[in-house]
Amino acid sequence: MISSEYTRELLAEGRDTKILLVVVDGLGGLPDPRSGKSELDTARLPNLDALAASGSCGLIWPLGPGFTPGSGPAHLALFGYDPWKHQIGRGALSAMGLGLDFRAGDVAARLNFCTVDDQGRVRDRRAGRIPTEKGRQLCEKLAAIRIPGIEVSIAPEMEYRAAVVFRGEGLEDEVSDSDPQVTGVPPHPLEARRQGSARTVEVADAFLTQARQVLRGEEPANMVLIRGFGRYPVLPQMGEIYGLKALAVAGYPMYRGVASAVGMDTVETDWHLDQELAVLRTRWAEYDFVYLHVKKTDSAGEDGDFARKVELLEEVDQFVPRFLELKPEVFILTGDHSTPSVMRSHSWHPVPLVLQSPWAMADGLPGFAERHCRAGSLGMLPSTAVMALALAHARRLEKFGA
Amino acid sequence: MISSEYTRELLAEGRDTKILLVVVDGLGGLPDPRSGKSELDTARLPNLDALAASGSCGLIWPLGPGFTPGSGPAHLALFGYDPWKHQIGRGALSAMGLGLDFRAGDVAARLNFCTVDDQGRVRDRRAGRIPTEKGRQLCEKLAAIRIPGIEVSIAPEMEYRAAVVFRGEGLEDEVSDSDPQVTGVPPHPLEARRQGSARTVEVADAFLTQARQVLRGEEPANMVLIRGFGRYPVLPQMGEIYGLKALAVAGYPMYRGVASAVGMDTVETDWHLDQELAVLRTRWAEYDFVYLHVKKTDSAGEDGDFARKVELLEEVDQFVPRFLELKPEVFILTGDHSTPSVMRSHSWHPVPLVLQSPWAMADGLPGFAERHCRAGSLGMLPSTAVMALALAHARRLEKFGA
Numbered sequence: 001m002i003s004s005e006y007t008r009e010l011l012a013e014g015r016d017t018k019i020l021l022v023v024v025d026g027l028g029g030l031p032d033p034r035s036g037k038s039e040l041d042t043a044r045l046p047n048l049d050a051l052a053a054s055g056s057c058g059l060i061w062p063l064g065p066g067f068t069p070g071s072g073p074a075h076l077a078l079f080g081y082d083p084w085k086h087q088i089g090r091g092a093l094s095a096m097g098l099g100l101d102f103r104a105g106d107v108a109a110r111l112n113f114c115t116v117d118d119q120g121r122v123r124d125r126r127a128g129r130i131p132t133e134k135g136r137q138l139c140e141k142l143a144a145i146r147i148p149g150i151e152v153s154i155a156p157e158m159e160y161r162a163a164v165v166f167r168g169e170g171l172e173d174e175v176s177d178s179d180p181q182v183t184g185v186p187p188h189p190l191e192a193r194r195q196g197s198a199r200t201v202e203v204a205d206a207f208l209t210q211a212r213q214v215l216r217g218e219e220p221a222n223m224v225l226i227r228g229f230g231r232y233p234v235l236p237q238m239g240e241i242y243g244l245k246a247l248a249v250a251g252y253p254m255y256r257g258v259a260s261a262v263g264m265d266t267v268e269t270d271w272h273l274d275q276e277l278a279v280l281r282t283r284w285a286e287y288d289f290v291y292l293h294v295k296k297t298d299s300a301g302e303d304g305d306f307a308r309k310v311e312l313l314e315e316v317d318q319f320v321p322r323f324l325e326l327k328p329e330v331f332i333l334t335g336d337h338s339t340p341s342v343m344r345s346h347s348w349h350p351v352p353l354v355l356q357s358p359w360a361m362a363d364g365l366p367g368f369a370e371r372h373c374r375a376g377s378l379g380m381l382p383s384t385a386v387m388a389l390a391l392a393h394a395r396r397l398e399k400f401g402a
Numbered sequence: 403m404i405s406s407e408y409t410r411e412l413l414a415e416g417r418d419t420k421i422l423l424v425v426v427d428g429l430g431g432l433p434d435p436r437s438g439k440s441e442l443d444t445a446r447l448p449n450l451d452a453l454a455a456s457g458s459c460g461l462i463w464p465l466g467p468g469f470t471p472g473s474g475p476a477h478l479a480l481f482g483y484d485p486w487k488h489q490i491g492r493g494a495l496s497a498m499g500l501g502l503d504f505r506a507g508d509v510a511a512r513l514n515f516c517t518v519d520d521q522g523r524v525r526d527r528r529a530g531r532i533p534t535e536k537g538r539q540l541c542e543k544l545a546a547i548r549i550p551g552i553e554v555s556i557a558p559e560m561e562y563r564a565a566v567v568f569r570g571e572g573l574e575d576e577v578s579d580s581d582p583q584v585t586g587v588p589p590h591p592l593e594a595r596r597q598g599s600a601r602t603v604e605v606a607d608a609f610l611t612q613a614r615q616v617l618r619g620e621e622p623a624n625m626v627l628i629r630g631f632g633r634y635p636v637l638p639q640m641g642e643i644y645g646l647k648a649l650a651v652a653g654y655p656m657y658r659g660v661a662s663a664v665g666m667d668t669v670e671t672d673w674h675l676d677q678e679l680a681v682l683r684t685r686w687a688e689y690d691f692v693y694l695h696v697k698k699t700d701s702a703g704e705d706g707d708f709a710r711k712v713e714l715l716e717e718v719d720q721f722v723p724r725f726l727e728l729k730p731e732v733f734i735l736t737g738d739h740s741t742p743s744v745m746r747s748h749s750w751h752p753v754p755l756v757l758q759s760p761w762a763m764a765d766g767l768p769g770f771a772e773r774h775c776r777a778g779s780l781g782m783l784p785s786t787a788v789m790a791l792a793l794a795h796a797r798r799l800e801k802f803g804a
Contacts, residue, residue: 031764038763063802065783066790070803083803090804228804343761346801348794350781370763370779380781 017329017394019244019289020280021386023078024316025071026298027335028351028370030342032306039306039341040352040369043313047320048333048354048368055331056360058378059350059370060386062337068348074336075258079291080242080387081235088261089173089230094163097257098155099268102232107171107200110228111154111162112179113138113221120186120223125179126160127221135160138221145210150203157253160221166203172196175204177227187225200229237263238289242391247283249276250293259291271295273319284326289390292323301339302346309341324356330393331356332386350380357393419731419796421646421691422682423788425480426718427473428700429737430753430772432744434708441708441743442754442771445715449722450735450756450770457733458762460780461752461772462788464739470750476738477660481693482644482789483637490663491575491632492656496565499659500557501670504634509573509602512630513556513564514581515540515623522588522625527581528562529623537562540623547612552605559655562623566609574599577606579629589627602631639665640691644793649685651678652695661693673697675721686728691792694725703741704748711743726758732795733758734788752782759795 029039062069062077063084072093073083095108102108113135115124130138136156142164145152150168157163174193180186190205192198204226215222238246240263248259251271260266265287269279276292284290294316300309316333324331334353337346352373361377374380378389391397431441464471464479465486474495475485497510504510515537517526532540538558544566547554552570559565576595582588592607594600606628617624640648642665650661653673662668667689671681678694686692696718702711718735726733736755739748754775763779776782780791793799 030761036764059779059781064790065780065787066792066794066799068794068799068801070801073803087803093804340761347761348791348799349763350779371766374779374781375777 015394015396016288017396018284018287019330019390019394020323020326020328020332021078021289021291021390022294022323022331022333023075023291024294024297024313024333024335026301026337026339026346028338028340028347028349029301029309030340030347030349032342038370039301039309039313041371043310043317045313045317045368047317049366051320051333051354051356052363052365052368052372052376054362055354055356056378057355057363057365057368057373057376058353059373059376059380060334060353060383061350061380062383063348064382066348068346069337070346071254071336072258074383075255076262077383078334078336078386079238079262080384081262082384086233086235088233088258090228091163092230092233093254093257093261094157094161094228095155095165095257096260097253097255098157098163100153100155100163100165102165103167104232104234105171106165106167106232107173108163108165108230108232109204109226111164112225112227113160113162114223114225115220116223122180122183122185122187122225124220125181125183125225129159130221132156132159134221135162138215138218141214142211142224144214145207147203147206152207162224164207164226166200166207168203170196170199171203171231172200173229173231175200175229177225178208179225179227187223190226233261235261235263239263242289242387243396244289245287246289246291247287248291248293249279249283250291251276252293252295255293255295264291273315277319277322281326298339301341302344304341304344306341329357329395330390332390334386351383353378353386355389355393359393359395417796417798418690419798420686420689421732421792421796422725422728422730422734423480423691423693423792424696424725424733424735425477425693426696426699426715426735426737428703428739428741428748430740430742430749430751431703431711432742432749432751434744440772441703441711441715443773445712445719447715447719447770449719451768453722453735453756453758454765454767454770454774454778456764457756457758458780459754459756459765459767459770459775459778461775461778461782462736462755462785463752463782464785465750466784468750470748471739472748473656473738474660476785477657478664479785480736480738480788481640481660481664482786483664484786488635488637490635490660492630493565494632494635495656495659495663496559496563496630497557497567497659498662499655499657500559500565502555502557502565502567504567505569506634506636507573508567508569508634509575510565510567510632510634511606511628513566514627514629515562515564516625516627517622518588518625524582524585524587524589524627526622527583527585527627531561532623534558534561536623537564540617540620543616544613544626546616547609549605549608554609564626566628568602568605568609570605572598572601573605573633574602575631575633577602577631579627580610581627581629589625592628606631635663637663637665641665644691644789645798646691647689648691648693649689650693650695651681651685652693653678654695654697657695657697666693675717679721679724683728700741703743704746706743706746708743731759732792734792736788753785755780755788757791757795761795761797
């Protein structure tokens with residue numbers, strides 16, 4: 001396992017087989033104490049249950065036992081990158097996902113529209129969760145900001161969120177957040193955590209000063225908080241290390257961001273599954289590898305809505321035959337991490353995985369759920385092992401050694 | 403898994419949840435060929451069986467497949483320290499466990515009182531297993547030893563065992579043992595395995611020469627063997643890396659030694675379970691983490707006494723409800739290593755583990771034994787993963803990455 005990251009390059013072998021990786025965000029769960037059954041236990045999943053019998057199953061650890069991942073590291077691991085070694089700032093992920101022109105040397109950060117009072121104290125860190133359309137209009141206003149020697153690009157994300165990219169000489173990303181995380185106090189002053197980041201603090205301070213002027217009089221979003229400074233990540237590209245032409249079909253920008261960072265093409269789409277399926281069908285012929293992301297299951301888990309997560313899992317199940325109609329040589333359905341509804345958060349628990357291919361062991365499991373997958377033929381694996389299994393079952397990895 | 407040791411520091415998050423880790427020494431076993439059942443299979447364990455249904459189970463590898471650990475590395479691994487990287491000399495462990503004044507720069511070693519004949523050949527490496535009280539008296543005699551420029555401290559351990567600490571300039575610990583491991587030959591001369599340890603050889607030789615004089619005429623313990631030279635270990639402290647105020651409740655000195663080396667408070671106690679429980683109850687409110695050690699199961703395994711080990715496991719089981727009465731957020735019962743009675747020794751076999759917490763998957767296993775635990779939701783893990791799981795279930799680890 002240890003050296004797989006370094007040997008992939010040698011082993012990737014050109015083929016025309018196709019791999020479809022469906023990542024159901026927050027897939028894994030925990031039992032509802034009343035029923036003793038997890039979300040997957042509870043859901044009716046005839047198609048996934050059939051795969052658990054005809055395919056290979058296992059459980060994957062995103063970061064290893066005990067460690068709860070954010071979405072960035074959880075996806076990097078699934079794509080085969082050591083998530084402890086390759087760390088991407090959240091601002092950088094957002095900028096990439098929003099399609100901002102973002103290149104080596106640039107620094108990105110996340111913006112939250114917020115509400116401040118007359119003394120400049122934060123009253124609402126999310127400006128009453130303004131609608132996405134309002135956020136878009138405010139970003140257009142912020143586009144008027146000018147900083148000498150710096151190009152500034154801004155793009156709206158969902159609701160009160162946005163991202164900014166600064167381009168210019170001498171920008172590094174070791175800068176603290178202005179978001180104080182609580183209300184009733186002014187935003188934190190930005191601080192360079194290393195000497196080389198002093199210029200970024202200057203630039204971001206100029207940006208915040210002008211943003212305050214531009215947004216004066218807006219209600220409720222009369223200021224921005226800035227956080228998650230990050231440079232453009234330099235990661236090995238999937239085309240080179242795996243020999244795969246890869247596409248990401250993900251409605252939510254951040255997931256396109258991480259996919260783009262590892263060299264996948266991305267396509268803008270809605271995050272509804274039928275929309276994502278439509279895009280997948282249209283582009284399928286062009287690619288060797290498609291990653292398709294299902295967001296809403298995670299949101300239901302984070303809301304603590306067990307019943308809603310069950311419903312959404314049942315919806316995913318209904319899409320499985322439509323995915324299989326495309327006849328990928330390798331079909332994998334798994335999650336980036338668990339999001340048990342009873343915890344209302346991401347968790348460290350290992351995530352169910354099912355893999356269907358002509359070369360998969362038919363595990364004959366009675367269903368697709370945590371308790372069954374742990375008895376599957378793939379056992380318990382680090383998430384970083386998934387890509388090697390995908391390539392192997394696609395017959396895209398050469399024999400190692402004579 | 404690989405980098406978890408280095409990221410813990412960043413992720414440990416303060417909470418007031420409590421963790422109780424019960425380590426049943428030599429817990430794992432092997433089937434008695436006559437019954438086909440292991441010690442755990444054979445024992446009546448109603449309380450542990452209930453936990454195997456309501457909690458999460460797995461099997462842990464102390465050092466990885468095939469490697470049999472001593473108690474030191476086995477415990478370091480359980481406490482989350484890479485046992486291959488952090489090695490503590492046995493003498494160092496003993497010295498710490500005995501409460502000797504032992505600091506950075508000092509070198510400790512273990513002493514065995516032994517019997518030598520007129521020609522100085524070892525006749526009994528354990529001096530007929532003299533009683534602990536006799537050992538204590540002989541240590542008082544050895545306290546008369548004087549070595550110029552060196553402070554010598556000596557403390558008795560159980561029976562024929564003792565430990566010595568040398569303090570002075572230029573002491574290193576790469577010194578071979580004098581214990582020849584067999585009888586009928588003289589003790590081995592001490593040898594410096596590296597240049598820097600020559601001074602320690604000089605000092606220890608002076609000690610042995612004087613010990614021979616001091617003990618002349620004693621019967622049967624007329625000499626000492628010296629072994630396990632070790633410097634004071636410098637290890638990351640649990641308070642810093644995990645944010646835990648930790649206590650060790652362990653009757654046997656060596657286990658207090660390793661606990662002390664990783665920064666736990668220790669308390670002197672008898673090694674009977676009811677005594678340890680009494681101490682645990684008294685001190686529970688003060689600590690975030692308590693490690694409680696059960697010694698006798700290992701001794702029964704090493705004696706090859708299958709029936710006795712079964713009895714002792716049943717006794718441990720009876721204590722489980724009393725442990726749970728303290729209402730730890732996380733309760734873990736496992737072993738440092740296996741000690742199969744049929745092998746009469748420590749072994750490499752993976753060790754059963756059960757974890758109870760509100761965030762544990764309910765595995766629904768039919769019982770607590772090797773054969774059941776391997777089907778548990780934690781799968782097979784390195785022992786070094788246990789602390790991360792404990793912290794995670796106590797909600798003491800932050801999410802990693804955005």
